[in-house]
Amino acid sequence: MNKIVSRLGRGVALGAVMAFAGLGLAVTPANAAADTAVIAITKQPGNYFKVTIDVVIGMTEFQAQQLKNTGHPIVLRVWGEDKVSDNVLYGPDSFKAYDVTKRGIELHTYYYFKSGTTLNEDSGWFDDEVDDIYVGAHLLNPAGSTLRSVESNTVHGRF
Numbered sequence: 431m432n433k434i435v436s437r438l439g440r441g442v443a444l445g446a447v448m449a450f451a452g453l454g455l456a457v458t459p460a461n462a463a464a465d466t467a468v469i470a471i472t473k474q475p476g477n478y479f480k481v482t483i484d485v486v487i488g489m490t491e492f493q494a495q496q497l498k499n500t501g502h503p504i505v506l507r508v509w510g511e512d513k514v515s516d517n518v519l520y521g522p523d524s525f526k527a528y529d530v531t532k533r534g535i536e537l538h539t540y541y542y543f544k545s546g547t548t549l550n551e552d553s554g555w556f557d558d559e560v561d562d563i564y565v566g567a568h569l570l571n572p573a574g575s576t577l578r579s580v581e582s583n584t585v586h587g588r589f
Contacts, residue, residue, distance in 0.1 A: 463488040463533035467582035469565045471589065477545045479589050485567040487578055489534040501572045504528055504537050510551030511562035511584050519548050549589035561589045
């Protein structure tokens with residue numbers, strides 16, 4: 431009899447632990463993504479470069495929709511990476527027409543720049559004219575303060 435009660439008690443305890451763990455997992459959105467930003471630069475006809483930018487700011491779909499409804503913009507800046515200090519090459523550019531998904535807030539955009547202009551951030555004196563380009567994305571509140579930010583990978587080339 432004691433063995434039956436003991437097994438029953440363990441079963442109830444295990445069930446309670448699993449139910450509690452299940453509730454904890456339900457609070458964390460399964461599809462919310464980590465904050466990411468990706469930049470890709472491709473050569474285009476007519477001596478241009480296309481800069482493609484994809485940003486995900488991870489949160490629940492509900493949170494993302496609330497931020498969009500209350501006018502929270504995403505601001506992008508294209509940066510040139512240098513050894514001493516980085517410089518803004520383009521931006522800020524503000525977006526309120528981003529996508530709300532199960533992963534959170536998503537922004538997919540692109541720019542075209544003429545070769546040898548905006549993206550040509552290094553003179554070549556120290557680094558053989560290799561340009562190092564990345565993007566910074568900031569989710570702002572309506573007053574302009576940064577709530578979240580993410581930086582992309584750096585693309586190296588002669589732009």
